[in-house]
Amino acid sequence: MEFRALDEFSKKYIPLLDSYMRDLLRGSPEELYSAAMHLIKAGGKRLRPLMVIATARALGGPDAEARALSLAIGIEIFHNFTLVHDDIMDNDDYRRGMPTVHKVYGIPLAITAGDLMFSMAFLSVIRAVEVGLGHELTVKAARTFADASRKVAEGQGYDILFEKLWDVDENDYLKMIYLKTAALMEASASLGAIAAKARDEVVEAMGEYGRLVGLAFQIRDDIIGLYGDPAKTGKPVYSDLRRGKKTLLVIYAAARDQDLRRKLESIFTGKLTEESLREAAEGIKATGALSYAEGLAQSYSQMAIERLERLRSSGLIVDEEAYSVLRELALFSAQRDK
Amino acid sequence: MEFRALDEFSKKYIPLLDSYMRDLLRGSPEELYSAAMHLIKAGGKRLRPLMVIATARALGGPDAEARALSLAIGIEIFHNFTLVHDDIMDNDDYRRGMPTVHKVYGIPLAITAGDLMFSMAFLSVIRAVEVGLGHELTVKAARTFADASRKVAEGQGYDILFEKLWDVDENDYLKMIYLKTAALMEASASLGAIAAKARDEVVEAMGEYGRLVGLAFQIRDDIIGLYGDPAKTGKPVYSDLRRGKKTLLVIYAAARDQDLRRKLESIFTGKLTEESLREAAEGIKATGALSYAEGLAQSYSQMAIERLERLRSSGLIVDEEAYSVLRELALFSAQRDK
Numbered sequence: 001m002e003f004r005a006l007d008e009f010s011k012k013y014i015p016l017l018d019s020y021m022r023d024l025l026r027g028s029p030e031e032l033y034s035a036a037m038h039l040i041k042a043g044g045k046r047l048r049p050l051m052v053i054a055t056a057r058a059l060g061g062p063d064a065e066a067r068a069l070s071l072a073i074g075i076e077i078f079h080n081f082t083l084v085h086d087d088i089m090d091n092d093d094y095r096r097g098m099p100t101v102h103k104v105y106g107i108p109l110a111i112t113a114g115d116l117m118f119s120m121a122f123l124s125v126i127r128a129v130e131v132g133l134g135h136e137l138t139v140k141a142a143r144t145f146a147d148a149s150r151k152v153a154e155g156q157g158y159d160i161l162f163e164k165l166w167d168v169d170e171n172d173y174l175k176m177i178y179l180k181t182a183a184l185m186e187a188s189a190s191l192g193a194i195a196a197k198a199r200d201e202v203v204e205a206m207g208e209y210g211r212l213v214g215l216a217f218q219i220r221d222d223i224i225g226l227y228g229d230p231a232k233t234g235k236p237v238y239s240d241l242r243r244g245k246k247t248l249l250v251i252y253a254a255a256r257d258q259d260l261r262r263k264l265e266s267i268f269t270g271k272l273t274e275e276s277l278r279e280a281a282e283g284i285k286a287t288g289a290l291s292y293a294e295g296l297a298q299s300y301s302q303m304a305i306e307r308l309e310r311l312r313s314s315g316l317i318v319d320e321e322a323y324s325v326l327r328e329l330a331l332f333s334a335q336r337d338k
Numbered sequence: 339m340e341f342r343a344l345d346e347f348s349k350k351y352i353p354l355l356d357s358y359m360r361d362l363l364r365g366s367p368e369e370l371y372s373a374a375m376h377l378i379k380a381g382g383k384r385l386r387p388l389m390v391i392a393t394a395r396a397l398g399g400p401d402a403e404a405r406a407l408s409l410a411i412g413i414e415i416f417h418n419f420t421l422v423h424d425d426i427m428d429n430d431d432y433r434r435g436m437p438t439v440h441k442v443y444g445i446p447l448a449i450t451a452g453d454l455m456f457s458m459a460f461l462s463v464i465r466a467v468e469v470g471l472g473h474e475l476t477v478k479a480a481r482t483f484a485d486a487s488r489k490v491a492e493g494q495g496y497d498i499l500f501e502k503l504w505d506v507d508e509n510d511y512l513k514m515i516y517l518k519t520a521a522l523m524e525a526s527a528s529l530g531a532i533a534a535k536a537r538d539e540v541v542e543a544m545g546e547y548g549r550l551v552g553l554a555f556q557i558r559d560d561i562i563g564l565y566g567d568p569a570k571t572g573k574p575v576y577s578d579l580r581r582g583k584k585t586l587l588v589i590y591a592a593a594r595d596q597d598l599r600r601k602l603e604s605i606f607t608g609k610l611t612e613e614s615l616r617e618a619a620e621g622i623k624a625t626g627a628l629s630y631a632e633g634l635a636q637s638y639s640q641m642a643i644e645r646l647e648r649l650r651s652s653g654l655i656v657d658e659e660a661y662s663v664l665r666e667l668a669l670f671s672a673q674r675d676k
Binding site for chain 1: 365366367369370420423426427428445446447449450451452453454456457458460461464467473474476477480481484485487488490491492494495496498499
């Protein structure tokens with residue numbers, strides 16, 4: 001599957017986003033700012049800021065771009081901040097094929113770099129007022145952003161607590177990934193709509209689109225975490241299994257195969273071999289968990305696209321290219337292999 | 339020395355602040371919110387939020403109180419967030435006489451609880467719009483807050499980096515404590531003035547007052563960290579020395595006594611005994627470092643009071659009780675023993 005519009009859009013905006021982020025994350029002490037830029041410099045798909053900009057342009061045309069950029073950068077810096085702290089908590093050594101921030105700079109500076117990134121993310125959102133967003137919409141954007149950041153912390157809390165629990169069901173899981181992952185995509189699309197100065201109902205409809213894309217994205221993330229190619233993902237394989245992460249695959253499989261559940265429990269508590277992990281991954285697939293998860297991700301992706309089509313039928317889309325980007329973002333999130 | 343106005347003000351507002359914070363920091367997952375409330379429930383002097391409220395009332399009268407409360411809570415939650423992360427970085431076991439958050443909840447949940455507190459702090463600042471601050475001033479408050487949070491992270495970065503350096507002079511130190519400590523007090527007084535809807539020059543003058551109080555406060559903190567009573571401070575004695583913290587006392591003493599400097603360096607790198615720490619603390623005192631630091635804290639405190647008196651001469655003070663609280667906050671910061 002090709003993602004022509006998304007590729008073009010990425011080529012246009014990623015260099016711009018990167019140069020803005022480099023300018024913003026410059027200061028003293030230098031070592032702290034280097035730590036804050038470490039993961040951002042390693043690249044990434046930048047899907048969230050692209051979603052902000054594409055939404056702003058789709059609904060508001062070219063005028064919305066400058067207002068959207070400042071919000072988009074806030075979202076991307078925030079997202080990277082969460083990864084810096086997650087890697088410390090999970091004691092992960094690699095991300096995007098590079099050593100993680102705390103491996104290079106030590107834990108104290110990595111925690112502080114994360115906190116600095118969080119500050120800078122907020123600052124970037126608030127600075128949208130300087131490029132014509134207006135005070136009322138800037139407050140609305142900051143509020144949306146702060147609410148999302150609260151949800152992300154709650155989701156991370158659930159993710160940590162679920163590692164030690166076995167009575168986690170699919171509903172618990174969906175709530176957790178909404179908070180941990182989808183809430184920030186919901187905020188991305190909402191902020192794009194705010195940058196376009198869209199009406200409240202349109203901001204909400206776009207938020208719904210972002211939420212659905214986020215759910216598809218996280219389910220797909222669970223899939224490629226277990227069956228993906230580490231050379232493409234940049235992360236070690238089976239790390240979710242090793243840590244006892246309650247992914248959709250694990251929850252689905254454990255509910256359907258009691259022997260496998262006991263085996264998985266013992267994996268999480270006992271000594272792990274590559275062989276036992278591979279066997280567990282095969283056992284999970286045998287329950288139909290992979291097909292189920294793929295189907296669910298596709299279904300969220302389709303629902304997201306329906307939300308877009310409804311907005312288009314209402315005559316709210318003013319930029320067809322940006323509309324295609326949003327459509328492809330929904331498709332890509334459910335199909336990506338990295 | 340008595341602090342009558344400050345004591346009265348504390349008795350009136352601390353229960354109110356505490357109940358607002360308990361209401362705000364309630365949610366799911368419960369364990370995460372308990373972790374976020376852990377340090378806040380342990381008490382604390384609440385000097386920063388009291389400064390916000392006293393400034394707002396001194397300049398704006400009783401009407402400013404409701405607007406100030408939301409900002410004050412943001413400042414206090416943010417301050418507690420920095421302590422939660424600091425304790426992880428410093429691997430400290432006790433704070434306010436209680437086990438630290440990561441000792442009780444583990445590092446992953448403690449990092450996440452800190453991140454949640456940061457989000458909630460921002461949310462509380464932005465919510466001032468709901469109690470009549472207006473969109474323009476809410477953006478200004480959020481901007482002031484975000485700027486301060488950036489500075490605090492930079493200051494924390496310097497503090498960490500200075501632990502391993504010996505060519506840190508008094509200017510480096512003053513810059514570091516401005517960022518790490520005084521910037522948040524500067525923001526506290528500025529936010530109080532914003533809540534009072536004061537003119538820009540008045541907001542700046544109050545910020546200057548807060549900055550000076552903050553410098554006095556941190557120098558005093560260094561003093562009681564070395565010569566204070568652990569039963570009063572709630573922190574283990576000599577922990578700054580153990581960690582190689584470049585306090586004003588250490589910088590002053592090391593610059594004036596080469597033998598002591600070598601001894602301090604060996605303390606920071608070698609094996610520590612209570613005896614060698616006590617000797618070092620006495621050696622530092624013998625250089626005149628304690629008198630010098632006390633004098634400097636007093637001098638910042640006096641400058642802060644002069645700023646207040648200037649505002650009063652201009653007829654800007656509308657609440658004498660709140661004015662006395664601000665005056666006593668400046669005095670207390672330089673004289674406190676806890």
